[in-house]
Each structure stands twice: as structure tokens, then as C-alpha cells.
Amino acid sequence: MSETGGVPEIVPEFVLPPPTGAYRRLNPTTKLLIALAEALIAFGVRGWSGPVVVLAIVLASGARAGVGARLVPFLLATIPLVASILLVNTFLYPGATDRIFVLGPLAPTWTGLVFAGQATLRVIAFAMSAAVLGLTTGPDELVADLERRGMGRRTAFVLSATVRSVPRVLERVREITEAQRARGLDTEGRIWRRVRGLVPLAGPLLFGALTDVEEQTMALEARGFSAPARRAVIRTFPDSTPQRALRLLLAAGTPLVLLVSVIGMLGFLP
Amino acid sequence: MTSLATESLVFVYPDGTRALDGVSLQIGGGEAVGIIGQNGSGKSTLIRHFNGLLRATEGRVLLDGQNVNERHVAELARIVAVTFQNPDRQIFAGRIGSEVAFGPRNLGVRGTDLEQRVEEALKAVDLGPRGAANPYDLGFSQRKLLALASVIAMETPVVILDEPTTGQDARGLERVRSIVRRLVGAGRTVVVTSHDMRFVAETMERVVVLRDGQVILDGPPEEVFAADRWPLLGTTHVEAPWAAQEGARLGLGSTPTEASLFTALQAWGGQV
Numbered sequence: 001m002s003e004t005g006g007v008p009e010i011v012p013e014f015v016l017p018p019p020t021g022a023y024r025r026l027n028p029t030t031k032l033l034i035a036l037a038e039a040l041i042a043f044g045v046r047g048w049s050g051p052v053v054v055l056a057i058v059l060a061s062g063a064r065a066g067v068g069a070r071l072v073p074f075l076l077a078t079i080p081l082v083a084s085i086l087l088v089n090t091f092l093y094p095g096a097t098d099r100i101f102v103l104g105p106l107a108p109t110w111t112g113l114v115f116a117g118q119a120t121l122r123v124i125a126f127a128m129s130a131a132v133l134g135l136t137t138g139p140d141e142l143v144a145d146l147e148r149r150g151m152g153r154r155t156a157f158v159l160s161a162t163v164r165s166v167p168r169v170l171e172r173v174r175e176i177t178e179a180q181r182a183r184g185l186d187t188e189g190r191i192w193r194r195v196r197g198l199v200p201l202a203g204p205l206l207f208g209a210l211t212d213v214e215e216q217t218m219a220l221e222a223r224g225f226s227a228p229a230r231r232a233v234i235r236t237f238p239d240s241t242p243q244r245a246l247r248l249l250l251a252a253g254t255p256l257v258l259l260v261s262v263i264g265m266l267g268f269l270p
Numbered sequence: 271m272t273s274l275a276t277e278s279l280v281f282v283y284p285d286g287t288r289a290l291d292g293v294s295l296q297i298g299g300g301e302a303v304g305i306i307g308q309n310g311s312g313k314s315t316l317i318r319h320f321n322g323l324l325r326a327t328e329g330r331v332l333l334d335g336q337n338v339n340e341r342h343v344a345e346l347a348r349i350v351a352v353t354f355q356n357p358d359r360q361i362f363a364g365r366i367g368s369e370v371a372f373g374p375r376n377l378g379v380r381g382t383d384l385e386q387r388v389e390e391a392l393k394a395v396d397l398g399p400r401g402a403a404n405p406y407d408l409g410f411s412q413r414k415l416l417a418l419a420s421v422i423a424m425e426t427p428v429v430i431l432d433e434p435t436t437g438q439d440a441r442g443l444e445r446v447r448s449i450v451r452r453l454v455g456a457g458r459t460v461v462v463t464s465h466d467m468r469f470v471a472e473t474m475e476r477v478v479v480l481r482d483g484q485v486i487l488d489g490p491p492e493e494v495f496a497a498d499r500w501p502l503l504g505t506t507h508v509e510a511p512w513a514a515q516e517g518a519r520l521g522l523g524s525t526p527t528e529a530s531l532f533t534a535l536q537a538w539g540g541q542v
Contacts, residue, residue, distance in 0.1 A: 172359070175354065175356070175359045176359045176360065178318070178323050178354070178359075179354045179359045179360035180360060180362075181323060181343045181344065181347070182321055182323065182343070182347060182350075182351065182352040182353075182354070182421075183347060183351070183360070183372055183373035183376060183420065183421065183424065184344055184347035184348070184373055184376030184377050184424070185344070185372075185376055186342075186344040186376070199362065200360075200362045200372065201362075202362075203361070203362025203363070204358055204359055204360060204361060204362050207358065207361075207362075207406065208358055208359070211358070
């Protein structure tokens, strides 16, 4: 196994070009552990510090990986959730009495606003962390690396098939919608018509998915998926001693940080 | 009878693929037109414009002289019915009869009229006695015929069939052929895309050949499959049907159908 190279050992470079940029070149498992640690710390460390630090690290990683601009759609996608968090907590925080102002039945509180602000930052930090992982690591790469590290081939297949099925399902939804609209199904009219229209869309989607699974399973078995021999690894990813040390640090350090936070030893932080 | 037309139709997919590149066609009411061409030549993209599922990037699509862009898909479904390549993308009902009734019901057909349409459509595809069965108890070729029945029952003046011959055995092919002929006989405009050149030559009265989103040939089968057109057909990976090839080999002229080959052979025998 190569210590520094970014090139798969068996699949040649012209088939799978190596990733570019320092962050992208990190081992997929390293990036997964970074994302997990960021998510746990963003949600687990009390106060502002956890989410703020994580958000700063995530944004720096995103910029370093050259995906800064591509994080914007993910940020926008959090708006509905963030808006509901802000509204519910600011106006309806249970037991809070420190009102900011009173306007008829509306009485937002400082306690609610602070809680909502922290929760918002946690959600955004988590979303950005997942986005950086998704934008810099192909699902196939991650699954292949985890499989090489000993994850069962069935688990690996389920993970990889699930991720890969998303674009296929979206394409199928488009085709089914077209087929039913061609037979006069109104998918653009009043809301009750649209709800009624879900049945003719869901049926072929579900059946198609089940058929796909059955056919894929048979095709896999026909090609020796359950054979007792250990599968050959055709893709390997760069790894290094510093990365192994980082993973160890993250695996041991993250639970420790969470524990320290829970027992209140990080009370000095804002 | 309803006519179809496209005027300099251009369609560009969001990824930048120019699937149609200036297609101009006039399809008269009651005409039977086969659209052929290699995969990716724009056949399916073209037919999706006739019922408004895709909207022109440039140019116009006209239905009896009216721009389809101004009309809703559900409204166009009263005039243009389309079957798609894969029947499993549309079948959802638990009973064959309910599946066939879906389209007409969407158009507001009720009561005995609906029952009659369903019965006739199922009879046309030879599924008459199986109305109460589950569609997924049928084989693939029969599910394709069921999808065909479900649009026949809509009784639209225009019927478009995307690859109806795929997966059909000889009996199924003959069934599709007789349905197309019956529809045309009833004055309905029929447009069919297919890779089966024998079916196209034997069934359609006009053939349109697409390549890279452009019409490269348009005419009756005798013209399109004539030997001097083969090099052009080859550029879109289309081969003339067997009868045309045999007719040319024997020096009998353009004989795209087995009937025309037989007639030419008889005439040749008479001369000898």
C-alpha cells in the first residue's frame, strides 16, 4: 500500500484520475471521521463554542478543498428548518420570562433567541460538514475504503447501492410522472388532485424498486457475490502515518470532549 | 382528424445536449408515420413534444395549427395519447381493467361508456378475458400490450407509440401491427418510433429518419429504404429490412415489404 501516492494501485490513472487538492486527497475514512467528529462536537458541546469552532473548521476545509461556492445550495437548503427553529424557540421557549418586547400575543424572549441562535449554528455546522464530505468524497470511494478495512461485503453493497440508487430513483420518478401525465393525470392542478395523483406514481416506483433489487441480487449471485473467497481489492486510497494519528485522535478525542462538556468542565467557554 | 406539425423545433436538455436541431415536420390527420434512427437520435425527445411533456427550446409544435406550448399536458392528453418504452413505468393498478380505465377516467369518461372502452381496448390486445387479473401476472410483452390498451381506451385522435415492438414475439408484433392499422383505418393519426425496420416498412405509410436531432430522410418506405439511400441510412445505424435487401440483390428495385418483394418476384417470373 502506498504511503503518499494518490493513485489507485490496480485501477490505472487514466481510468480513475487521482483527486486534486490536499483535502480531497485525504483518505476517505479520514474524511468520514472528520465529518463525524464535527457533527458530534457541533451538537454535543454546550453553548456557542462547539458549533462556532466546528463551523469555522468546516468552512476552512471547504475553501481548502475548493468547494466553498458549492456549499451555498446546502446552506440555502437549511433555511426552512432554521426558520422554524428560530420562530418556535424565540417565541415559544418554555418557561422563559425575559421578554424582548410584547406585541399583542407575541412575546419573544432573550433565552429563546439565544437557544435558537445556538441550535441554528449547530444545524448549519452539521449541514456544511456533511456537504464538505459529500462534495469531496465519492460514495464508491468511501465504501471501497471501508470494505478494504474489513467492513462486510453485504454491508458495503447495501451502503453503495443505496447511495447509487438516488439518481436512478429520481430518473424513474421523472419517467413515471411523464407516463401518467400522458394519460391525463393532472400533477399541476389543485392540491387534492396532486395528492390523489400520488398513487399512480408510487405504485410503479415501488414495484420498480423491488424488481431492481431482485434482479440486482440475482445478477450479483450469478457473478459469485456469495462465494466464500475473500474479495480482491481493486482500489486503494492514499493513507499516511499523520492521517492514522489524526483518526486515532478523533476517535479517542471526540468522546472525551463530549464527556468533558457533559460533566460541565467546559463551563468557562462561551 | 388531427394534424401535427413542428417548425424548426430545437430542444436542448439542461446538460446542454442538443437533442433536436431544427426539426420541421408536417403530419397530416390519419397518417401513419414511423420515426427511426439510432439510439440518441432524438426520437423519444421529439414525440414528447407532441403532448407537451417537453417544451421547445426554439421553434414551435402545432396541433391542428395551435401551438401546444399554450396548453396544459392534462388538456393535451384528450388529443394526444402516448405509450412509453417501459410499461412498468406506468402500470400501477391492481387489476388489468382498472389500469385500462385510468386514462379515460382522467378524461371524465364514466359509466357504460367507460366499461365499453375498457372492454374494447382489452379485446384489441387480446387480453379481454383477463380484466380482473393483476397486471404483474402478465409477461413483459403482454404488459406492453396492456400499456397500449390503456391509451387505445382514451380514444384520442392522435396516438403515439414509443417502441411498441420491443420485447414482442411474432404474435405480439402482428397484434401491434393490426392495432396500428385499425387505428389508422379509424382516421386516427399514429406516430410510432421503432428499431424494427420490417415492422416500420410493413406497417407505416411514411418513414422519417432522424440523425443527431435532424431529419435526414422523409418519405414512403419505398423511397426511404431504396438501395441508393442505404449509405445515408448507415450513418444513423439503420439497415433496410430484409425484403428490401433481397429485392436489391435480385435487381428488383425497392421492395421494402415482403408483399412488394413477392409482387416483384411474380412480375419477374412472368417476364422470364
